[in-house]
Amino acid sequence: MKRKSSFENEDNVKQGAWSAEEDKMLINYIQLHGEGNWSELSKRAGLKRRGKSCRLRWLNYLKPDIKRGNISKDEEDLVIRLHNLLGNRWSLIAGRLPGRTDNEIKNYWNTYLRKKVEQKQHHNSNIPVKLRIEAVNDSVNTMSLIPTSCDSQNPFASTPQDDRNHPWTLQDFDITDLLMSHEDYDCHFRGCACVEIPLHFADEACMINDVVGETWYENWKINEYIPL
DNA sequence: AACGGGTGCAACCGCAAACGA
DNA sequence: TTCGTTTGCGGTTGCACCCGT
Incomplete structure (x- = not known):
């Protein structure tokens, strides 16, 4: 798993890649106290992170029900059809794909699916x-x-x-x-x-x-x- | 082996909506 | 009603990796 190096900004707030230790602290805290009130959660968990950053890390990476690994053909077809209907409404699209996050779907679309769909449309337009x-x-x-x-x-x-x-x-x-x-x-x-x-x-x-x-x-x- | 361009994706940013005092 | 805070979302950034030369 690749990680960007983290750093502290002028407000003593950590930015960049999360360390394994930080992940552990966040998971432990949420298992004990639950999610919500992220800025307070960050302080109480002892993390030098913005609440927003904690929320994002939890929802996009650490949450237990997140499905990791390759997107299947069925999921891919569903994303294409939903994007056709809904446009770039990633959270709605991700909501139809259990275990997938909006960020993951968005990245998958922007890096892979968009090109594939455009190529197909070009082919079909002929x-x-x-x-x-x-x-x-x-x-x-x-x-x-x-x-x-x-x-x-x-x-x-x-x-x-x-x-x-x-x-x-x-x-x-x-x-x-x-x-x-x-x-x-x-x-x-x-x-x-x-x-x-x-x-x-x-x-x-x-x-x-x-x-x-x-x-x-x-x-x-x-x-x-x-x-x- | 070194370099450089392309790619993937985690994380950040800015904005708007929702919420509560 | 207003205002400050929190939450949620989509767009963007930039680092690490890959691969061809």
Whole structure:
């Protein structure tokens, strides 16, 4: 375990790496008296540390239920999905991962996962996808699904119908437009959509949600993946 | 072996919210 | 209501380690 050397600042307050002795003092004190009131705790435990520093050390490193070691694939997937939903709200994300701390999740994201996700998004943004949209008759605001770069005619005005009598349309989408359509409009579409991905991309174990994300499912959904 | 750039991660900082007198 | 203190959070820093040259 690596440790930075510690030092005392001008206020006689210790900063930097915690020694094994300090860890022991903090653990012993909390086992006897419990956590809370950290600045007082620091004094009573005989630590020349700021209360804040004691709290951080305890919550991020010393607390008994902290899970140490590599983050599993399942945990990694969960972090990615939660970050997609919640953004940089590390404490909320960590709250869903028993034994993991917000600091650990944040570090893991910043040093590893962010790059991985960005690479994946870059890869997926190059996949030419088609989106087949089915609308039920009372859908409102269906046009909001159609990006401005596409034909602005109502796609359901004179389109064929499927075996469930749902009108459908097939259009080429730029994946960025597709994602933007959720963010830019109040979408009240009710129906289904199918993503068509060229077969040679499908070989690469690519899931629908990898391509279009999971963030725009309020009133509609993608329910099918059709290799071309 | 020595050096330097890149990386990981513990710890710190600043701010805002919560709390209590 | 105001004010001081504590707590919690996310962003940032900087040391130790790794690895290529």
